[in-house]
Amino acid sequence: MLKKIVIPLLLISPLFAEIDWFGYYEGEGDIGKIPTKGIFYGYNKLRLDLDTNPSENIRISANVIYREYYGQTNLNFIDFIHPGYWPIYPNTDQSGFDTLSYVPYTLSDSLFIDNMFMQFHHRFFDLTLGKQQIATGVGYAWNPTDIFNLKDLMDPTYENTGISAIALSIPIGTRTTLSGILQPENSWSETIQYCQLKTGIGQFDISALYSRSLLTLTRLFGPTAQTHDLYGFNLEGEIFNVGVRTEIATHRLDYSDKLNYEYIIGLDYTFKNSLYILTEYYHNDLGAKSSRTLFDDYMVYYSGERKSLNQNYLFTLVMYPLGNLLDFSAFGIINLDDKSVVFAPQLMYRIFENVELSILGSWFIGEKSDEYGYQQYGFRFRIRAYF
Amino acid sequence: MKRFIGLSLILINFLSAADPSGPELLDKIIDLMNPQNAKGIMEQTIVTTTGDHRTFKYETYMGNHGESSLMRYLEPSRVKGNAMLMTDYSDNIWMYNRRSNRVRKLASSAKNQKFEGSDFTYEDMGSGDSWRTDYKPILKGIEKIDHEKCYKLELQSTFDNNSYTKMICFVRMSDFFPIQIDYYDENNVFTKSLYLENIQSIEGILTPMKMTMRNHLDKTETVMTYLSITYNVEFDKYFFTERNLKK
Numbered sequence: 001m002l003k004k005i006v007i008p009l010l011l012i013s014p015l016f017a018e019i020d021w022f023g024y025y026e027g028e029g030d031i032g033k034i035p036t037k038g039i040f041y042g043y044n045k046l047r048l049d050l051d052t053n054p055s056e057n058i059r060i061s062a063n064v065i066y067r068e069y070y071g072q073t074n075l076n077f078i079d080f081i082h083p084g085y086w087p088i089y090p091n092t093d094q095s096g097f098d099t100l101s102y103v104p105y106t107l108s109d110s111l112f113i114d115n116m117f118m119q120f121h122h123r124f125f126d127l128t129l130g131k132q133q134i135a136t137g138v139g140y141a142w143n144p145t146d147i148f149n150l151k152d153l154m155d156p157t158y159e160n161t162g163i164s165a166i167a168l169s170i171p172i173g174t175r176t177t178l179s180g181i182l183q184p185e186n187s188w189s190e191t192i193q194y195c196q197l198k199t200g201i202g203q204f205d206i207s208a209l210y211s212r213s214l215l216t217l218t219r220l221f222g223p224t225a226q227t228h229d230l231y232g233f234n235l236e237g238e239i240f241n242v243g244v245r246t247e248i249a250t251h252r253l254d255y256s257d258k259l260n261y262e263y264i265i266g267l268d269y270t271f272k273n274s275l276y277i278l279t280e281y282y283h284n285d286l287g288a289k290s291s292r293t294l295f296d297d298y299m300v301y302y303s304g305e306r307k308s309l310n311q312n313y314l315f316t317l318v319m320y321p322l323g324n325l326l327d328f329s330a331f332g333i334i335n336l337d338d339k340s341v342v343f344a345p346q347l348m349y350r351i352f353e354n355v356e357l358s359i360l361g362s363w364f365i366g367e368k369s370d371e372y373g374y375q376q377y378g379f380r381f382r383i384r385a386y387f
Numbered sequence: 388m389k390r391f392i393g394l395s396l397i398l399i400n401f402l403s404a405a406d407p408s409g410p411e412l413l414d415k416i417i418d419l420m421n422p423q424n425a426k427g428i429m430e431q432t433i434v435t436t437t438g439d440h441r442t443f444k445y446e447t448y449m450g451n452h453g454e455s456s457l458m459r460y461l462e463p464s465r466v467k468g469n470a471m472l473m474t475d476y477s478d479n480i481w482m483y484n485r486r487s488n489r490v491r492k493l494a495s496s497a498k499n500q501k502f503e504g505s506d507f508t509y510e511d512m513g514s515g516d517s518w519r520t521d522y523k524p525i526l527k528g529i530e531k532i533d534h535e536k537c538y539k540l541e542l543q544s545t546f547d548n549n550s551y552t553k554m555i556c557f558v559r560m561s562d563f564f565p566i567q568i569d570y571y572d573e574n575n576v577f578t579k580s581l582y583l584e585n586i587q588s589i590e591g592i593l594t595p596m597k598m599t600m601r602n603h604l605d606k607t608e609t610v611m612t613y614l615s616i617t618y619n620v621e622f623d624k625y626f627f628t629e630r631n632l633k634k
Contacts, residue, residue: 022464051468059634121634133488159486174628203479205492236492241548243494270496272550272573324435324504324607350504353441354463386464 023048023063024386029071032378034079035368041071041107047114062116069107077103077302082369087220087295100220100295115162126169131162134181136196136209137247138236141315141333142282142307144249144262145232147192147211148183150304153315153333154344154362154380165192175200189227190214204237215253218303219296226254243268243278251286260285262307276319287311290337290370309371312336325350333372340366340373354386407563409524412540415563416556417516421453422592427616428461433505434608443503444614448622453516455627466503472632476517477510483632490629499550505609506579506600510550518542521549529560532567536560564593578604590618 029042049063078086078101088097117130137143141156149160165183172178176199183192198207215228229252236245245266250259266280287308288297301309314336319329330345344362351357360380366373407415426448433441444462449455459470468485480493498510522542530539537557544552552575557567568581579602583595594616601608625631 135489238494241496
């Protein structure tokens with residue numbers, strides 16, 4: 001339905017205004033080492049954006065992405081998990097059990113419309129229709145109150161895939177906004193409903209939110225679905241010049257009386273010598289206790305249906321500019337439950353006006369059965385050229 | 388030439404009763420440099436230590452005598468559409484990333500950081516009126532800068548958290564417009580100078596069409612040039628808000 005509205009508008013928009021074309025090419029190569037093998041794959045990605053304002057109050061924007069993979073594109077999901085977690089199942093003649101050792105994971109070339117939306121700005125409201133970027137939450141590494149997006153912990157600022165939704169925002173004063181988002185699905189019970197009241201008090205931005213969705217969890221022997229109510233609170237501001245970011249999400253599943261809590265507490269500070277430090281503590285009641293982690297927990301986590309494998313984590317990032325064009329950064333993620341760690345330093349060089357080059361290394365430290373202990377190391381090379 | 392410039396910088400240091408006091412002079416500077424409202428397009432060129440040039444172009448809006456400002460990038464493609472909102476004289480800073488549609492509030496500790504890798508800090512871009520409370524103005528005398536007789540006004544920091552321990556403004560005696568500001572860091576080291584050049588009267592308001600910030604320690608400089616500017620503009624109460632930042 002949304003496409004039926006937006007596509008004709010895109011087609012006729014040149015009649016009203018100039019279309020702004022831009023985008024980028026991104027090339028990436030990834031090398032990794034796990035106990036059983038080395039892995040190499042990469043992709044070439046082209047993102048082409050168009051943006052136009054047919055009138056002062058209307059913006060139409062869309063982008064198409066083509067991504068082509070190379071290298072080892074047929075992967076085995078099981079390869080990334082310690083054999084101790086591999087599931088067993090009854091063999092065909094019921095004479096015993098076999099261990100599941102192959103779950104295919106294929107990196108497929110794709111061409112798709114990532115975002116395609118129309119924004120209408122009225123004096124009393126802003127309305128966005130179509131596939132759009134929805135960014136909720138104030139955390140850097142985790143966003144417990146964001147039910148729309150999946151974040152890659154190894155690359156938390158990477159752009160998200162567009163969400164097909166209707167978003168309405170009503171300003172109430174200069175720093176207070178009431179927002180509502182609907183992500184239509186097959187039925188009303190599956191449709192994601194989200195509303196948020198956000199306001200500013202002094203140097204703090206505060207928001208309260210509620211959402212209802214259907215939480216589907218991928219399991220080895222079939223998915224399960226539960227009604228998911230989320231009551232959330234976000235705070236972003238500063239105390240004594242230290243940035244403070246907090247998100248609290250209270251989950252209620254299938255109308256149960258039992259509430260599950262998920263939250264972050266984050267601090268950040270920039271020193272006068274330009275050294276920037278950010279740290280976030282994350283807790284998730286829905287994560288598995290480290291001693292009770294199962295293969296299904298990995299499935300749910302890697303499917304993005306849960307934001308963590310276990311319950312307690314610490315993320316720390318440091319950044320330091322090495323001149324005008326070169327930035328050094330490094331982050332560490334600690335699973336506080338099993339004490340495993342991933343450490344990842346990165347160099348980012350703005351090699352030309354519109355070209356960025358980044359190199360990221362990652363080292364995994366811990367027992368083989370720990371979350372970050374099984375993989376050994378990895379490198380990521382990425383170049384992005386904007387036009 | 389060097390000898391000539393040197394001669395022109397000889398301290399004249401005579402002040403008369405008719406000369407304004409330090410606070411009066413600072414009030415005049417702030418009033419002149421922060422008109423009610425402004426809207427323009429600026430080009431910013433960063434010259435790095437290796438001589439590389441990086442050029443940005445952005446729309447800039449200023450309201451309520453510099454209390455609020457909004458900048459939206461037009462070029463290069465890498466940052467096109469990204470925007471920054473500052474309110475309360477840069478006490479509140481929000482950054483908007485257009486590709487992710489995410490707004491992030493910066494802590495005050497980020498104010499002294501380089502703005503997009505330039506030699507300007509966020510604080511340089513939006514401090515405006517806060518000089519009145521954050522610095523103590525002392526008139527130090529009169530000097531000649533490039534043939535112009537100038538008041539030498541020293542602004543001494545009154546708070547430990549200020550990015551600079553002092554600033555020295557050279558203010559034209561003819562119209563009280565500053566043409567050079569020298570910055571001293573927290574260790575009282577002379578770090579950079581801002582040169583305000585090609586000062587024109589636009590709609591009756593003196594406007595430096597070119598501003599060059601030269602970092603004497605890093606040997607870098609950033610040149611900001613107005614490509615267009617107007618002061619005949621009104622903003623509604625929602626203009627300097629997060630809502631407009633995301634438009």
